[in-house]
Amino acid sequence: MKVNVSSILCSDGLSQNITEILDISADDFDNKDIVDNEPVKLDGVITNMGDYLLLSGEIDTSLKLVCSRCLEYFDFQLKTKIEEKFSNRTDINQDDFYFFEGDIIDFKEMVIQDILLSLPMKLICKEDCAGICPQCGKNKNLYNCNCSGENLDPRLSVLNELLKKG
Ligand SMILES: [Zn+2]
Ligand SMILES: [Zn+2]
Known part of the structure; x- marks a missing residue:
């Protein structure tokens, strides 16, 4: 060189x-x-x-x-x-x-x-790399996880609201 x-x-x-x-x-x-x-x-x-x-x-x-x-x-x-x-x-x-x-x-x-x-x-x-799920840590390009907001169990989201207020 x-x-x-x-x-x-x-x-x-x-x-x-x-x-x-x-x-x-x-x-x-x-x-x-x-x-x-x-x-x-x-x-x-x-x-x-x-x-x-x-x-x-x-x-x-x-x-x-x-x-x-x-x-x-x-x-x-x-x-x-x-x-x-x-x-x-x-x-x-x-x-x-x-x-x-x-x-x-x-x-x-x-x-x-x-x-x-x-x-x-x-x-x-x-x-369009989907990145890593901040909740479960899975690579979202390869796995579908159920962590995103809209997929949250409604009962859990009520609980989350309560926890936030608490
Ligand atoms: Zn990437
Ligand atoms: Zn996830």
């Missing part, structure tokens, strides 16, 4: 194809919702823009995530376009660039950050 870019550093406009399979494991994400992942593929072109190198490409992988509603694992296909700038100069604002030393770029940290940023806000196994 370390790429030598010496061949494009000498002159503006030169570019180099990037096709990498990155050795990233679930632990590298430092995110408890990611429990496993397929190898991460990075495909793109890196171009010498004069002051910096511009990587334009795509990240492709599959993650095993934890559904925030039902807590089951689910597979999430992740394919995201990226555009990132790299510089090996120490005299410029580092915030705008990923820094690399000499002529070797390690894409790992950038790819991890881009994957984390491209995750949806809500991690759910499916749009």
Whole structure:
């Protein structure tokens, strides 16, 4: 995953194809919702823009995530376009660039950050995931339980009312 870019550093406009399979494991994400992942593929072109190198490409992988509603694992296909700038100069604002030393770029940290940023806000196994019953703890996608309000035994609901008032 370390790429030598010496061949494009000498002159503006030169570019180099990037096709990498990155050795990233679930632990590298430092995110408890990611429990496993397929190898991460990075495909793109890196171009010498004069002051910096511009990587334009795509990240492709599959993650095993934890559904925030039902807590089951689910597979999430992740394919995201990226555009990132790299510089090996120490005299410029580092915030705008990923820094690399000499002529070797390690894409790992950038790819991890881009994957984390491209995750949806809500991690759910499916749009209509029914989640877990707060009363009996069963996964409502798999089981029908009789805990929901409308299925309550009417005698019990009277009792519940009494208990609430008490
Ligand atoms: Zn779910
Ligand atoms: Zn229930």
